[in-house]
Amino acid sequence: MTSDQTPGRPPAPDAPRTLADPGTPFAVVDGARLRRNARRLAGRARRLGVPLRQHVKTAKSVEVARIVDDAGPGPITVSTLAEAEAFADAGYTDVLYAVGIDPHKLPRVVALLRRGVSMTVLLDGVDQAAAVRDASRAAGLPIPALIEVDADGHRGGLPPGAPALVEVGRVLDAADSLAGVLVHAGESYFATTPLEQRAAADRERDAAVTAAGRLREAGLRADVVSVGSTPTAHAATDLTGVTELRAGNYVFFDLVMAGIGVCSLEDLALSVVVTVIGHRRDRGWIMTDGGWMAMSRDRGTASQAVDQGYGLVADLDGNVIPDLVMTAASQEHGTLAARDGTELPDLPLGTRLRILPNHACATAAQHRGYYVVDGGGQAAGAPVITGWWERVSGW
Amino acid sequence: MTSDQTPGRPPAPDAPRTLADPGTPFAVVDGARLRRNARRLAGRARRLGVPLRQHVKTAKSVEVARIVDDAGPGPITVSTLAEAEAFADAGYTDVLYAVGIDPHKLPRVVALLRRGVSMTVLLDGVDQAAAVRDASRAAGLPIPALIEVDADGHRGGLPPGAPALVEVGRVLDAADSLAGVLVHAGESYFATTPLEQRAAADRERDAAVTAAGRLREAGLRADVVSVGSTPTAHAATDLTGVTELRAGNYVFFDLVMAGIGVCSLEDLALSVVVTVIGHRRDRGWIMTDGGWMAMSRDRGTASQAVDQGYGLVADLDGNVIPDLVMTAASQEHGTLAARDGTELPDLPLGTRLRILPNHACATAAQHRGYYVVDGGGQAAGAPVITGWWERVSGW
Numbered sequence: 001m002t003s004d005q006t007p008g009r010p011p012a013p014d015a016p017r018t019l020a021d022p023g024t025p026f027a028v029v030d031g032a033r034l035r036r037n038a039r040r041l042a043g044r045a046r047r048l049g050v051p052l053r054q055h056v057k058t059a060k061s062v063e064v065a066r067i068v069d070d071a072g073p074g075p076i077t078v079s080t081l082a083e084a085e086a087f088a089d090a091g092y093t094d095v096l097y098a099v100g101i102d103p104h105k106l107p108r109v110v111a112l113l114r115r116g117v118s119m120t121v122l123l124d125g126v127d128q129a130a131a132v133r134d135a136s137r138a139a140g141l142p143i144p145a146l147i148e149v150d151a152d153g154h155r156g157g158l159p160p161g162a163p164a165l166v167e168v169g170r171v172l173d174a175a176d177s178l179a180g181v182l183v184h185a186g187e188s189y190f191a192t193t194p195l196e197q198r199a200a201a202d203r204e205r206d207a208a209v210t211a212a213g214r215l216r217e218a219g220l221r222a223d224v225v226s227v228g229s230t231p232t233a234h235a236a237t238d239l240t241g242v243t244e245l246r247a248g249n250y251v252f253f254d255l256v257m258a259g260i261g262v263c264s265l266e267d268l269a270l271s272v273v274v275t276v277i278g279h280r281r282d283r284g285w286i287m288t289d290g291g292w293m294a295m296s297r298d299r300g301t302a303s304q305a306v307d308q309g310y311g312l313v314a315d316l317d318g319n320v321i322p323d324l325v326m327t328a329a330s331q332e333h334g335t336l337a338a339r340d341g342t343e344l345p346d347l348p349l350g351t352r353l354r355i356l357p358n359h360a361c362a363t364a365a366q367h368r369g370y371y372v373v374d375g376g377g378q379a380a381g382a383p384v385i386t387g388w389w390e391r392v393s394g395w
Numbered sequence: 396m397t398s399d400q401t402p403g404r405p406p407a408p409d410a411p412r413t414l415a416d417p418g419t420p421f422a423v424v425d426g427a428r429l430r431r432n433a434r435r436l437a438g439r440a441r442r443l444g445v446p447l448r449q450h451v452k453t454a455k456s457v458e459v460a461r462i463v464d465d466a467g468p469g470p471i472t473v474s475t476l477a478e479a480e481a482f483a484d485a486g487y488t489d490v491l492y493a494v495g496i497d498p499h500k501l502p503r504v505v506a507l508l509r510r511g512v513s514m515t516v517l518l519d520g521v522d523q524a525a526a527v528r529d530a531s532r533a534a535g536l537p538i539p540a541l542i543e544v545d546a547d548g549h550r551g552g553l554p555p556g557a558p559a560l561v562e563v564g565r566v567l568d569a570a571d572s573l574a575g576v577l578v579h580a581g582e583s584y585f586a587t588t589p590l591e592q593r594a595a596a597d598r599e600r601d602a603a604v605t606a607a608g609r610l611r612e613a614g615l616r617a618d619v620v621s622v623g624s625t626p627t628a629h630a631a632t633d634l635t636g637v638t639e640l641r642a643g644n645y646v647f648f649d650l651v652m653a654g655i656g657v658c659s660l661e662d663l664a665l666s667v668v669v670t671v672i673g674h675r676r677d678r679g680w681i682m683t684d685g686g687w688m689a690m691s692r693d694r695g696t697a698s699q700a701v702d703q704g705y706g707l708v709a710d711l712d713g714n715v716i717p718d719l720v721m722t723a724a725s726q727e728h729g730t731l732a733a734r735d736g737t738e739l740p741d742l743p744l745g746t747r748l749r750i751l752p753n754h755a756c757a758t759a760a761q762h763r764g765y766y767v768v769d770g771g772g773q774a775a776g777a778p779v780i781t782g783w784w785e786r787v788s789g790w
Contacts, residue, residue: 079727333495
């Protein structure tokens with residue numbers, strides 16, 4: 001084995017290899033599923049008549065973003081300035097940083113604007129708006145800002161009827177920084193039926209459109225009316241008044257999204273390849289070398305109808321092994337067990353498996369990048385690796 | 396702001412700076428606490444008459460390891476071969492890889508042995524032992540291996556009385572690979588009193604000594620009798636028959652360890668600096684830019700007597716703010732709230748705080764390295780940064 005077989009280093013171009021080759025654990029993306037997920041939401045957005053601004057926070061990969069938006073580089077949403085800078089380096093020029101702005105970060109925002117990136121920030125307070133106004137004036141160029149509006153009490157944002165909304169708008173407008181409004185229906189992750197998800201989508205749209213209307217009534221601009229989350233983007237049927245739709249998780253999907261019916265298990269594009277390193281037959285356990293370092297500590301399905309532990313188990317081809325669950329994790333150990341009353345399959349030492357994660361954003365973050373399987377067929381009984389996609393990390 | 400202020404890049408040597416300077420979130424280590432934690436366990440090990448083999452899996456930093464073992468480079472434990480390779484590069488030559496060996500990883504182990512590193516592996520099955528024996532013979536050098544023994548049903552290992560123990564020993568002995576036995580009392584993390592922790596330490600020792608004795612009775616060698624976990628290492632009073640003590644978490648400690656009384660809050664050497672980015676006064680929330688990406692999803696205190704949420708909140712100097720807890724996390728958002736019945740402190744936009752984590756191993760893993768504060772005093776009201784320590788990542 002050569003050192004280039006370590007995850008985190010791209011495979012040597014002359015080394016034909018399969019999922020049986022890299023040292024485990026490592027993350028793998030199914031390119032065909034990724035494209036299908038991307039096409040599905042792109043089709044929805046087209047039918048709804050609203051452009052899609054993909055959120056790159058899940059994959060944090062330029063290659064993934066290029067597949068999702070194959071006419072691009074189009075508009076993107078980011079969760080860190082590190083993503084904004086890396087995607088700007090890759091030619092993306094329309095970037096929304098969708099975390100409430102810390103004034104200390106504004107110099108990096110200005111640097112991106114000076115590079116010609118349309119770099120929009122988010123905020124929900126008069127104090128933040130004043131910081132953006134002052135930084136805009138100091139830089140001699142307006143920093144575009146959206147006002148965060150809250151539809152469901154999930155985290156930040158002003159309620160659409162809050163008096164402060166117009167006040168924040170006026171402060172931004174004084175520096176020509178007011179770009180519009182943004183809503184993220186974060187509670188939609190807990191909406192377990194199509195009806196509830198559609199209701200969440202309607203609330204998200206209503207909050208955004210109401211807030212934009214209030215700004216306009218006050219003589220202010222609200223060109224951008226931005227909404228979205230993976231569940232609401234897949235449930236919305238009417239986005240009248242909305243100018244853009246955001247979603248991120250859907251490129252990979254995960255067990256949480258499958259658990260609320262937004263996707264099926266066959267849509268999950270991200271998994272982690274692990275190896276069987278032992279058996280505790282006295283306890284009904286199969287031990288692997290994939291612990292929480294490889295899967296993350298995310299237990300998003302714990303609060304769902306079916307708790308999937310740290311993940312469901314598939315074979316190396318990606319076929320789910322019925323009733324086998326990753327039930328526990330140490331830092332570098334995974335424990336697999338059969339669901340109550342089912343039999344443990346025979347998986348000898350060295351068997352490679354793919355674990356489907358609770359939460360793709362969290363699991364992907366544990367890895368420096370992804371090996372890709374995408375129509376390369378099989379070699380020596382294992383799926384052929386067709387690429388390596390690096391992730392952006394840090395802040 | 397220059398790009399070298401991004402966490403993940405070392406500070407320029409000519410840039411005097413404090414915890415007020417780098418973009419948030421970022422991890423910080425308190426050097427004085429680290430040294431105190433290291434001295435405390437080193438003193439215990441000396442009094443117990445057993446050499447310490449520090450586990451570097453928590454900090455994954457050569458600089459931290461050098462402080463912990465200042466006479467070093469001495470013996471270390473690693474959780475990945477990436478750590479083994481990085482520490483070998485830094486001059487460490489006595490390395491124990493304490494995760495059951497995947498036969499596919501043996502070529503990397505052999506490469507380290509050929510570099511002159513005494514590289515020991517761990518296993519608990521006849522099939523693994525046969526793989527190690529065969530690889531030893533193929534390489535023409537014995538791969539030292541410890542047999543994992545289970546004291547408490549935590550994860551892997553053979554019960555000390557298992558017939559397979561001697562069988563595994565014989566297979567290893569055939570290639571001169573048998574080095575001894577190892578026990579990790581993982582359940583000690585759930586021992587909530589000094590008495591229970593001492594009982595766990597006794598069980599850990601007894602399991603190791605019993606297993607070693609069985610091997611010796613069978614005419615096999617068991618030179619190494621290795622035990623340890625942070626709770627048992629701090630509770631053990633008699634390690635007769637043990638040849639080395641392992642622990643890792645204690646270099647940083649965390650809220651889980653404080654929750655079971657192994658350390659106090661004043662011992663926590665790792666924290667994450669975050670910035671206040673907003674307020675939801677209607678809900679009693681302060682929003683920060685430190686979410687689960689910065690803290691990890693670890694909620695280890697959720698099962699303890701006092702649930703500390705995603706972490707306790709301290710000011711930038713590290714003084715805990717009473718009754719303020721990080722109660723929720725999105726990817727890049729943290730929510731702070733007061734404990735029931737207490738008042739929310741006034742923390743304006745831009746205020747920097749330090750969050751003390753549930754689980755140092757998991758939180759540290761979310762970062763590329765640590766800024767260090769260590770006796771540098773204050774400048775402009777914030778602790779002076781005295782260094783940057785990089786982490787090993789990947790596998």
